[in-house]
Amino acid sequence: MTSYDYQEALKNAAKSMVRVKHPRRLLRMMVRFLDREVGLTHSSILIYDQFKARYIFIDSKGSQRIPVNLIKLDATNPLIRWFSDRDQLFKVKRDYLTTQSLSGWMEDPHSISNGSVAVEAKLRLRQLNDAMKTLKAAVCIPGHYKRELLGVLILGDKLNHESFTSEELSFFQTLANDAAMALKTAAYQEDLLAKNVELEMQKKRLQLQLKEIEALRKKEQETYYEIVMSLAQEVHAKDPYTSGHLRGVERLGVMTAQEMGYDLSGRAKDILVAALHLHDVGKIGIPDQILKKPSPLTEEEWKIMKLHPEKGAKILAPLSGFKEVAKIVLCHHERYDGAGYPAGLRGEQIPFESRIISVVDAFHAIISTRSYKKGYPLEAAYQELERCAGTQFDPRVVQAFIRAHKRLMAKSKDVEATPKTAAS
Known part of the structure; x- marks a missing residue:
């Protein structure tokens, strides 16, 4: 060469x-x-x-x-x-x-x-x-x-x-x-x-482990949710008033939000309904002698009863998808003027859903007959809500609730007045 x-x-x-x-x-x-x-x-x-x-x-x-x-x-x-x-x-x-x-x-x-x-x-x-x-x-x-x-x-x-x-x-x-x-x-x-292949294999193994962990976490969350729901049912079962109260609160709460033009698309409605259903779950931690007492509570008993929003929020805290619900439950006894509990929040500081629950919850308490008091007629109940608007309640929520409730009552009367067709 x-x-x-x-x-x-x-x-x-x-x-x-x-x-x-x-x-x-x-x-x-x-x-x-x-x-x-x-x-x-x-x-x-x-x-x-x-x-x-x-x-x-x-x-x-x-x-x-x-x-x-x-x-x-x-x-x-x-x-x-x-x-x-x-x-x-x-x-x-x-x-x-x-x-x-x-x-x-x-x-x-x-x-x-x-x-x-x-x-x-x-x-x-x-x-x-x-x-x-x-x-x-x-x-x-x-x-x-x-x-x-x-x-x-x-x-x-x-x-x-x-x-x-x-x-x-x-x-x-x-x-x-x-x-x-x-x-x-x-x-x-x-x-x-080889390192890239190993990294890819590690990534796949990690993804599989994460899926398994997520499945376990989801199962754990579902199990805990079932426990929370059973606790709520137990609270309601302790008092026939509470059971009927719950059904009314859920329906009227949603109607009030819709009356105010609140967007209930996506998770918003689920959060509101869950909060309406679980707002009293903390009462599971209140002694029966206080919860079922047929007469008005003493000052000391009221102090214990007022703990139920915090107890309820703690019960809901482990549920990852219930953070908003836990906050709503915590605040459902706050007052519009800041004199409520447990944190003394006022006005817009209080979650919107909590302000709805506050009105609907109070309305049912006002119209319900208990062993120690007689329930108010509807018009008197409306007047009581209006009287407390701006102090205990958000005035806009009060007005929206009254409109929604009157429409519900009118619809019920129309249904009752409709003649039933005999079976042929």
């Missing part, structure tokens, strides 16, 4: 190295190229296997080719020691190694080593020569990436028995170093790909 041929060959090899992604395929291509273009008794490639911690042959071509995967060299092999720069006895550049240069050093080891260790240097050179003979090598070319020995190109004699020129040896060395760089790049890419 001429100088121009070698330059072209290097360019073509470099292009191939860029295109080929699999490192072993790249090295086999290089071995086939040398076997075809140079004409050798054999061309072989030795690379480092990090899993076996040894250098192994992965390909060999030619009449004297080396059996692949049978010969393995470790770090103590003279050839590996030489190219790994572990022999500090010698003062010579550790690039390509030829049998011709090795023979000259063996005859005069002083030329490349300290004279005081010439005997040991000669022994090492003889071991190196024996290693090359074992591999039938005329030339050995290391492939380095920085200072790391990644592989060794082993070349036999030329078939035409000519010596290797310095231009050829430089070409082989450049080719080996380029291959080492491509090998390292491919190894980085494989490592990166």
